[in-house]
Amino acid sequence: MENLLTYIIQVNLLLAFIYLGYHFLLKSLTFYNLNRIYFLIGSLYAFAYPFIDFKSWFAKNEVLDSTFFPEFLTAFQMPDPSTSQITLLDLIVVELGLFAVVFFIKLIVQIFSLLRIHMHSEKSIWQSYLFRNVVFPIVPFSFFNKIYIHKEQHQETELQDIFAHEIVHVKGHHTVDILLFEMILVVCWYNPFVWLMRKAVRQNLEFLTDQQVLNKGVDKQTYQYSLLHVTRQGVAVGMSNHFNFKTLKKRIMMMNKKRSSKLELSKYAFLLPVFLIAGMSFTVSKAENNIEKIVDKSKQTTVISEPLNVKMKGEVGELLKNTIGTDIISVDTSNQEKEYPLLAPDFDRKELEGKNLHFEIDGKLVSLDEFLEFPRTEIYGVDIYKDKEEIRKKIGKENSEGLFVMTSKKKNSSNDKQMQTQDFIKRLKSKAEIDPDKKFIYDYDGKILSKSEFLAIADENLKRLTHMSGRSLMKVKYSSLVSNWEEYEGVIHAISLQSEEKFKEQTAKVLFIIDGVEKGIGSDLEDLDPNDIESMNVLKGENATTVYGDKGKDGVIEIKTKKNKNKEVVVTGYKSKENNSDSVDVKTKGAVKEVIVTGLKK
Numbered sequence: 001m002e003n004l005l006t007y008i009i010q011v012n013l014l015l016a017f018i019y020l021g022y023h024f025l026l027k028s029l030t031f032y033n034l035n036r037i038y039f040l041i042g043s044l045y046a047f048a049y050p051f052i053d054f055k056s057w058f059a060k061n062e063v064l065d066s067t068f069f070p071e072f073l074t075a076f077q078m079p080d081p082s083t084s085q086i087t088l089l090d091l092i093v094v095e096l097g098l099f100a101v102v103f104f105i106k107l108i109v110q111i112f113s114l115l116r117i118h119m120h121s122e123k124s125i126w127q128s129y130l131f132r133n134v135v136f137p138i139v140p141f142s143f144f145n146k147i148y149i150h151k152e153q154h155q156e157t158e159l160q161d162i163f164a165h166e167i168v169h170v171k172g173h174h175t176v177d178i179l180l181f182e183m184i185l186v187v188c189w190y191n192p193f194v195w196l197m198r199k200a201v202r203q204n205l206e207f208l209t210d211q212q213v214l215n216k217g218v219d220k221q222t223y224q225y226s227l228l229h230v231t232r233q234g235v236a237v238g239m240s241n242h243f244n245f246k247t248l249k250k251r252i253m254m255m256n257k258k259r260s261s262k263l264e265l266s267k268y269a270f271l272l273p274v275f276l277i278a279g280m281s282f283t284v285s286k287a288e289n290n291i292e293k294i295v296d297k298s299k300q301t302t303v304i305s306e307p308l309n310v311k312m313k314g315e316v317g318e319l320l321k322n323t324i325g326t327d328i329i330s331v332d333t334s335n336q337e338k339e340y341p342l343l344a345p346d347f348d349r350k351e352l353e354g355k356n357l358h359f360e361i362d363g364k365l366v367s368l369d370e371f372l373e374f375p376r377t378e379i380y381g382v383d384i385y386k387d388k389e390e391i392r393k394k395i396g397k398e399n400s401e402g403l404f405v406m407t408s409k410k411k412n413s414s415n416d417k418q419m420q421t422q423d424f425i426k427r428l429k430s431k432a433e434i435d436p437d438k439k440f441i442y443d444y445d446g447k448i449l450s451k452s453e454f455l456a457i458a459d460e461n462l463k464r465l466t467h468m469s470g471r472s473l474m475k476v477k478y479s480s481l482v483s484n485w486e487e488y489e490g491v492i493h494a495i496s497l498q499s500e501e502k503f504k505e506q507t508a509k510v511l512f513i514i515d516g517v518e519k520g521i522g523s524d525l526e527d528l529d530p531n532d533i534e535s536m537n538v539l540k541g542e543n544a545t546t547v548y549g550d551k552g553k554d555g556v557i558e559i560k561t562k563k564n565k566n567k568e569v570v571v572t573g574y575k576s577k578e579n580n581s582d583s584v585d586v587k588t589k590g591a592v593k594e595v596i597v598t599g600l601k602k
Contacts, residue, residue, distance in 0.1 A: 005089055007050050008096070010282050014046040015184075016193040017278055022200060025267045029260040032208035034268060039201050040177065042275065043184060049279040096190065103186040114143055121148060129163045140230060142166040144175045154230070161226040164218060168209040177201055203247050207254050214255065224252050356401045358391070362408055365395060371404060380409040393483040428465040431455060434492055440467075441474070441482055443493045448481055454492065463500040466493045509554035511544075515561055518551075534560045 018039070026035055121132035131147040140149045140162045147166045154162065169175075181198045188194040214220055227248055352368060359371035385391050385403040392398060428434065442454035444462075468474075469490035478485045495503070512519040537558040544552030 004093055008093075010050045011046050012188055012191045012194075013282060014049065014275070014279060015043065015188060015191060015197065017275065018042040018046060019193040019197040019200065021271050021274070022197075025271065027200070029264055029267070030207075030211070030254070030257060031260060031265070031268075032204055032211055034265075035204045036177065036201075036208060038268065038271075039197070039204070040180070043180070043197075045275065045279070049282075052279070099189055100187055103189050107182055107186060117148060118146070124151065126151065126159060126163070129167070131163070140166060142169045142175070144173075145170050157222070158226050158230060161213075161218065161223050162230060164213050164216065165209055168212045169205070172205075172208070172212075174205045174209070177205060203250065206247060206251055210251055210255050220255060224255065227251070356399060357404065358395060358397055358400050358402070359404045359406070360395065361406045371406065374406065374408075378408050378410070380407045382406045390480060393480070426467045428467055428492075430459050430465070431462065434467070438489045439487065441478055441485065441488045441491045443478075443491055445494075445496050445499050448478075454494075457494075461497055462494040463497055464493075464495050467491070468493055507557075511548060511551050511554075511556045513548075513556060513558045515559070532561045534562045536560070 021042075022035065022038065026038065029035070117134055117138065118132065120136065121134040124131055124133040129147070131149050131151075134148050134150045137150045137153050138148065140147070140154075142148070147163070147170065149159075149162060151159070178201075181194075181201050185194055185198050210223075213223065349368070349372060357368070359366050359368060361371065361374060383405045385394070385405065386401075388398075388400060391400040391403045395403060397403075434440070440451070442449045442451060444454060444457065467490060474485050474488065474491060478491065482488070539547065539552060539556040539558065544556040548556055
């Protein structure tokens, strides 16, 4: 809903710009054909530009793929669908949609009115003009290639001017313009500039038609008197090209107006780059929102993982690179949330001086000068901590107003190498399997207990008892909970009977996909070893139903196991020129379960 509302705002902003450009620069010009093109292309551009990546026209961007890796399966909990709430944004979009339906029904009614007139008319010919002769009085009008007139109410001289006028509408396909802006009004009924634009489009078509009629040699004064007489008779049809008495005064003024100088064509040349730049600026203004959406998305995906470093794409990446020196942001996807994440910006020395702030680079406390002078190109990521108690646990400083933690690319690279192969998870049957000589962190339902408190809990209340070891697992999950986490040799994790029942209840309707195969809704994963999990992804809401249909309405968990990592080998074979054989000689290393021949080439 939020994306839809953003799109609506962007479209209507540019539609407003388009009308204002016409009103202040083009309205008084006699280049009616150019004005028509301006409205058509401008309105279509307004609906299309939010989807255009302008930055990709000028720069080539590379995107790094990222994968979520779970710490352990038992940490996953699918939110209860019943807790979803209707937001104010949802109500706004629904209200806009309901009124759009009302205006669409009104448009359908107008079409049926035209159909009624058509049914009460018959084919006729006057001189060389084909038309539909209506049985009751109406204001003459045209719709696509049909001209509708109640012939009996007009004199011969009037008919000549009427047909000369309406045939221009027909040959110019002006009905397309009318219908297009009627549809735009349906979806943008709340925008006052759209109502004004709709009126301006119709008015411009009449100016264009009058100009082309007079260019054929029709007497100007006689034609104007005919307009005055014709527009006072019969019923007018709203959705058509018809004689309109309300705009007659303005039309006569424009017919008598001196033709605009060709120098004034420069106004169109001026508006083109203005609207391109406006479109780019509206799109680029979404950069900060896109960054926030990435963080929000990481919170919605209930997977515990290491901090995720994301290389930003397109306009966002360019904006970040130009303003803060890097297009990589660090997203903390763990359950331990900081007050807010930070990206390594250009710090203002004046804002940092005179405050009780502390600065850390690669685990070492440094001065403000050292922090600010660190080469920007060597920065991997920066985080800010503002919670005083959390800062005290990290660096032992009391009443600190903020802690700036910087990680260099060099440090991050070495940390990654040290942590790659150290993690493992082992399921325990009982507390008797816990090594009493080792120092563990004891986690019970997310609460850190002492060893004695944990061991005092009855075995029947310890569900999914797990021994976890590995620096990366401990750092992500427990560094903010246990100040001296590095001193421990692992984690003993368990959940209570109540949490186990709640977990089963929450996943009872969840669809599980393991290695691309549907395991059904509410599948039992007791036999799935957490150590066998390569990656896990959680889909919710529209993301789930789009991929898996109605089966995914209550959530989907996609699990990829390590067993499936090298399951398939794809081989391209070549026919032998000597014996025309179709056989393929395949040499593989390791356990290969299946060989797929994708095709034989001559």
